[in-house]
Amino acid sequence: MRPDIKIILWGLGAMGSGIARLLLKKKGVRIVAAFDRDPTKAGKDLGELLGLENYGAKVGFPPTDGGNWPEQAKVMLLATSSFTQEVVGEINAGVGQGLNIITIAEEMSYPWAQAPELALEIDKRAKAQGVSVLGTGINPGFVLDTLILALTGPCQEVRRIKATRVNDLSPFGPTVMHTQGVGTTVAEFEQGLASGEIVGHVGFQESIHMIARALGWEIERIEEKRRPIVSKVRRETEHVKVEPGQVAGCHHTASGYVAGEARIELVHPQQILPQLEGVVTGDYIEIEGVPEIKLAIKPEIPGGLGTIAMAVNMIPQVIAARPGLLSMAEVAVPAAVLGDLKRISAWRTGEGLRMSD
Amino acid sequence: MRPDIKIILWGLGAMGSGIARLLLKKKGVRIVAAFDRDPTKAGKDLGELLGLENYGAKVGFPPTDGGNWPEQAKVMLLATSSFTQEVVGEINAGVGQGLNIITIAEEMSYPWAQAPELALEIDKRAKAQGVSVLGTGINPGFVLDTLILALTGPCQEVRRIKATRVNDLSPFGPTVMHTQGVGTTVAEFEQGLASGEIVGHVGFQESIHMIARALGWEIERIEEKRRPIVSKVRRETEHVKVEPGQVAGCHHTASGYVAGEARIELVHPQQILPQLEGVVTGDYIEIEGVPEIKLAIKPEIPGGLGTIAMAVNMIPQVIAARPGLLSMAEVAVPAAVLGDLKRISAWRTGEGLRMSD
Numbered sequence: 001m002r003p004d005i006k007i008i009l010w011g012l013g014a015m016g017s018g019i020a021r022l023l024l025k026k027k028g029v030r031i032v033a034a035f036d037r038d039p040t041k042a043g044k045d046l047g048e049l050l051g052l053e054n055y056g057a058k059v060g061f062p063p064t065d066g067g068n069w070p071e072q073a074k075v076m077l078l079a080t081s082s083f084t085q086e087v088v089g090e091i092n093a094g095v096g097q098g099l100n101i102i103t104i105a106e107e108m109s110y111p112w113a114q115a116p117e118l119a120l121e122i123d124k125r126a127k128a129q130g131v132s133v134l135g136t137g138i139n140p141g142f143v144l145d146t147l148i149l150a151l152t153g154p155c156q157e158v159r160r161i162k163a164t165r166v167n168d169l170s171p172f173g174p175t176v177m178h179t180q181g182v183g184t185t186v187a188e189f190e191q192g193l194a195s196g197e198i199v200g201h202v203g204f205q206e207s208i209h210m211i212a213r214a215l216g217w218e219i220e221r222i223e224e225k226r227r228p229i230v231s232k233v234r235r236e237t238e239h240v241k242v243e244p245g246q247v248a249g250c251h252h253t254a255s256g257y258v259a260g261e262a263r264i265e266l267v268h269p270q271q272i273l274p275q276l277e278g279v280v281t282g283d284y285i286e287i288e289g290v291p292e293i294k295l296a297i298k299p300e301i302p303g304g305l306g307t308i309a310m311a312v313n314m315i316p317q318v319i320a321a322r323p324g325l326l327s328m329a330e331v332a333v334p335a336a337v338l339g340d341l342k343r344i345s346a347w348r349t350g351e352g353l354r355m356s357d
Numbered sequence: 358m359r360p361d362i363k364i365i366l367w368g369l370g371a372m373g374s375g376i377a378r379l380l381l382k383k384k385g386v387r388i389v390a391a392f393d394r395d396p397t398k399a400g401k402d403l404g405e406l407l408g409l410e411n412y413g414a415k416v417g418f419p420p421t422d423g424g425n426w427p428e429q430a431k432v433m434l435l436a437t438s439s440f441t442q443e444v445v446g447e448i449n450a451g452v453g454q455g456l457n458i459i460t461i462a463e464e465m466s467y468p469w470a471q472a473p474e475l476a477l478e479i480d481k482r483a484k485a486q487g488v489s490v491l492g493t494g495i496n497p498g499f500v501l502d503t504l505i506l507a508l509t510g511p512c513q514e515v516r517r518i519k520a521t522r523v524n525d526l527s528p529f530g531p532t533v534m535h536t537q538g539v540g541t542t543v544a545e546f547e548q549g550l551a552s553g554e555i556v557g558h559v560g561f562q563e564s565i566h567m568i569a570r571a572l573g574w575e576i577e578r579i580e581e582k583r584r585p586i587v588s589k590v591r592r593e594t595e596h597v598k599v600e601p602g603q604v605a606g607c608h609h610t611a612s613g614y615v616a617g618e619a620r621i622e623l624v625h626p627q628q629i630l631p632q633l634e635g636v637v638t639g640d641y642i643e644i645e646g647v648p649e650i651k652l653a654i655k656p657e658i659p660g661g662l663g664t665i666a667m668a669v670n671m672i673p674q675v676i677a678a679r680p681g682l683l684s685m686a687e688v689a690v691p692a693a694v695l696g697d698l699k700r701i702s703a704w705r706t707g708e709g710l711r712m713s714d
Contacts, residue, residue, distance in 0.1 A: 022513055112712050120710055127707070138511055146690055150507050153670055153691025154495055154663030156379055213704065213712060216696020289693075291662055295654045302648050306511030313510055320679070320687075324707050330677075333503055333690045334510025336646075339573020347570065350484070350681050353477055355469050355570060 002342045004030040005315070006073040008099065010062060010090060012036040012049065014173070015104055016079035018308035021050055023077075026312065028342035031055070033070040035062040042067075064089060069097055074319065077311055078103040082202050084115040088122065091133060095125045100318050101133045104311050108135030109145070110206035110327050112213075123325035132321040136314050136328055138306035139165060140203030143283050144266050145210045146328040151285055151293050152215065158289035161211065164267040166281045167300045168274055169249060170237045180250045180270050181228060183240040189228040189247045200226045201268045204254035208264050212256060214329040217264075220257045227251050235273045248272055313337050320348035359699050361387040362672070363430040365456065367419060367447060369393040369406065371530070372461055373436035375665035378407055380434075383669065385699035388412070390427040392419040399424075421446060426454055432672055435460040439559050441472040445479065448490060452482045457675050458490045461668050465492030466502070467563035467684050469570075480682035489678040493671050493685055495663035496522060497560030500640050501623050502567045503685040508642055508650050509572065515646035518568065521624040523638045524657045525631055526606060527594045537627050538585060540597040541604045546585040557583045557609035558625045565613035565621050571686040574621075577614045584608045592630045605629055670694050677705035 007029055009020055016036070023029055024047070034046045036059055047055030061067035076094040081087050084107040091108075094101050111119040126133050135141065144163050152158050169176060176182075181189040181198040192198030204224055212219045231248040235241075242248045249271025256264035274281060282298040317332045328334075337344060346352050364386055366377055373393070380386055381404070391403045393416055404412030418424035433451040438444050441464040448465075451458050468476040483490050492498065501520050509515050526533060533539075538546045538555040549555030561581055569576045588605040592598075599605045606628025613621035631638060639655040674689040685691075694701060703709050 116711060123710060142511055146510075147507065149692040150504065150690050152693035153503075154499055154658050154666045155670075155693045156662060156666045158693050158695055209712065214692040214701070216694060216698070216701045218696070291659050293654060293658055295652060297650060297652045301511050301650055305513060305648055309511045309513045313512075322677070322679075322707055328690065329692065330689050330705060332687050333507050333685065335506040335571040335686065336509035336512045336515050337573060338515055339575070341573070344571070344573045348687060350679055353480060354473060355566065 002346060004028055005075065005319070005342050005345060006030050006032045006070070008032060008070065008073045008076040008094070009034040010076060010094070011079035012038075012041055012059065013079065015304065015307060017050060018304065019077055019079060019311050020046060022308055022312045024052065024055065026337055026341050028340035029315075031057050032073050033057060034059045035067055037062060037065055062090070063093055073099060075100045075102065075315055078105070079311070082106045084108055084111045084118050088118045091122055092125055095122070095129050095131055095133065098129050098131060100131045102311055102314055102318055103135050104137045104307055105135055106137065106140055106202040107206060109137060109140035109203060110210040111135065111325070113205040113209040119325055127324045130323045132318050132323055133325045134314060134318050134321070134328070134331060136310045138301060138303050138310060140206045140210070141310055141328055142306065142334065143301060144203070144268070145207040146334065148211055148285055149214050149329055150333070151287055151295060154291070155287060155293070156290045158215065158287055160263050160265070160288040161286070162265045162267070162288075163285045165283050165300060166269055166274065166279060167303060168272065168281050169270050170272045171304060174239050177240045181247050182249055182272055183242050184247045186228050186230060186247060193226055198250065200250040200252035201270065204252070204266055207266060208254060208256035210327050210329050211264055212258065217258045220260070222254055222256050224252065224254045229269060229271045231277070233276050235276055237272050240272065242272065309336070310334065315341060316345040316348045319345045359703060361385055362432065362676070362699050362702060363387050363389045363427075365389060365427065365430045365433040365451070366391040367433060367451070368436035369395075369398055369416065370436065372661065372664060374407060375661065376434055376436060376668050377403060379665055379669045381409065381412065383694055383698050385697035386672070388414050389430050390414060391416045392424055394419060394422055419447070420450055430456060431676065432457045432459065434668055435462070436668070439463045441465055441468045441475050445475045448479055449482055452479070452486050452488055452490065455486050455488060457488045459668055459671055459675055460492050461494045461664055462492055463494065463497055463559040464563060466494060466497035466560060467567040468492065468682070470562040470566040476682055483682055484680045487680045489675050489680055490682045491671060491675050491678070491685070491688060493667045495658060495660050495667060497563045497567070498667055498685055499663065499691065500658060501560070501625070502564040503691065505568055505642055506571050506686055507690070508644055508652060511648070512644060512650070513647045515572065515644055517620050517622070517645040518643070519622045519624070519645075520642045522640050522657060523626055523631065523636060524660060525629065525638050526627050527629045528661060531596050534597045537607045538604050539606055539629055540599050543585050543587060543604060546604045550583055555583075555607065557607040558627060561609070561611035561623055564623060565611060567684050567686050568621055569613060569615065574615045577617070579611055579613050581609065581611045586626060586628045588634070590633050592633055594629050597629065599629065666693070667691065672698060673702040673705045676702045
């Protein structure tokens with residue numbers, strides 16, 4: 001019998017804890033270590049920390065903070081930060097241990113876009129160790145890049161791509177409210193944009209460059225625009241209150257120019273409770289080409305839940321992928337892991353010759 | 358500078374000719390040979406045969422019929438038949454020449470479903486030669502399998518999948534009219550089903566097994582049902598006339614059972630001019646799980662055009678894939694080839710380290 005696939009988790013915030021909970025439900029995997037810098041978490045049993053029964057794996061400080069690597073593992077799931085600069089040390093440490101790595105850091109979905117030198121270094125180290133490194137998530141990582149690419153598969157020509165993700169930020173906490181400017185006045189919103197405290201969506205650069213690279217388009221420049229979504233009505237969640245005239249979220253767009261034309265247009269208005277003003281949430285993709293393709297997913301695929309699922313579900317694809325730093329455009333199509341994960345991984349690596357294997 | 362990727366075409370019917378025409382528009386590829394058994398085609402220049410200018414590559418008899426292989430090529434595109442049994446000799450011949458192979462034979466989209474021994478043999482030969490073999494197309498190959506799988510990527514749980522492809526057969530010729538029973542009486546339709554002349558859709562077994570294999574579900578049995586779509590109005594295309602009360606097409610469904618439940622339900626009513634009775638064509642996918650996902654593509658992605666595009670657009674993915682017999686679930690996500698195909702292939706194989714490479 002094949003042994004269970006041994007997993008290391010690094011980062012046990014909201015996303016990392018969600019990944020841990022989902023992994024505990026899957027067959028054919030075993031979490032052998034979990035790292036977090038928070039001293040209130042270190043030393044506890046992972047199951048206990050998650051409010052479940054004792055699991056038999058202790059949470060420890062990360063190896064970069066004096067913690068220890070477990071003896072053997074196959075894959076590390078990393079959920080600590082959004083930015084390549086902040087996770088590159090953790091990735092290189094894991095690669096040095098011979099681990100395949102999946103991270104949900106948004107910039108790592110296509111690090112060649114904003115950190116090409118770091119991408120080059122990670123790629124070189126991963127190839128030397130024979131392991132694969134992948135950034136994934138719901139967006140960037142799926143809705144506004146991987147799913148768009150998949151839809152161009154049946155196209156003979158593509159002239160222009162337009163995609164819109166209209167979502168509801170209500171489930172998110174104070175950090176997201178702050179970076180999206182929810183609950184500010186219009187003046188505060190403009191100030192926040194100028195100071196860099198309000199950022200809108202992180203991932204447009206990555207999604208546009210990933211799409212263009214796979215299609216063979218040369219991006220000349222990317223124009224991003226952010227404007228406040230001013231609420232006409234009162235909106236309130238557990239974490240924030242928005243009065244009429246205040247800001248309910250950030251309308252963020254990005255246009256990728258190819259041969260002087262905006263050929264990739266991504267639109268992502270993010271706000272709390274859009275339905276209070278009759279806005280229907282959803283993911284929408286239009287491919288102008290031969291053929292024309294118009295896709296709608298209503299309501300939108302939920303963000304946090306989807307990112308957690310993508311991180312876990314891509315494990316077999318990353319184990320089977322060629323060594324190096326990879327993007328979602330270069331690994332096998334995503335698929336939910338519903339059966340034994342080690343059996344699915346064996347099939348993907350070419351060991352499962354018959355359907356019964 | 359990298360050399361253009363050399364391609365062999367085998368089969369120049371409606372689909373094969375479409376593949377040839379599309380390839381002639383792409384950069385970074387060169388068709389070095391084209392094979393067809395039709396003596397009226399053999400000996401002609403490929404461009405001339407397609408009604409274009411002289412291309413400089415002759416159409417010849419297939420090597421299995423006394424024709425010759427060109428000296429060197431990288432990929433063979435095969436468009437001769439729908440059935441594994443009928444293409445296995447052609448595939449093995451190409452694999453023996455060290456060629457990566459893409460075929461649009463429907464059963465080859467997942468040959469483990471209906472021809473497991475042949476699949477095993479092709480896989481063994483492909484691995485020995487270090488080449489990859491892939492079956493693709495719009496359906497099977499994309500709408501009712503690859504696209505479904507992609508949508509399960511952001512799912513933590515999946516209880517049931519239901520997908521419907523409502524299309525218009527009007528562009529197709531006499532062969533498709535015949536195999537779908539278009540223009541028959543209800544009695545003739547039932548007779549045609551019994552005799553095996555009317556088959557409905559070819560690909561349900563393949564799509565269901567591909568989905569299940571990737572998710573890790575065990576299929577116990579597949580139930581297929583075919584019934585006539587009886588027209589209430591007069592319908593007419595270039596190739597067929599349907600009077601009220603006659604059959605306009607075949608409503609074909611398949612249910613894949615897992616643990617006693619129909620967990621994969623695929624519905625594919627195929628008919629001419631459905632809009633005459635107010636039927637809106639489209640591709641629809643519903644994932645019941647966590648989260649629920651409802652996708653609609655209206656109108657449906659066109660069949661013939663999409664199959665031709667998939668065959669050409671998967672070339673870089675197949676060149677970069679691991680050796681062996683592969684399905685769409687195991688290769689990188691589809692993407693249109695809009696720029697230089699040899700540059701896209703180099704990037705996919707891990708040679709393009711920087712975005713400018």
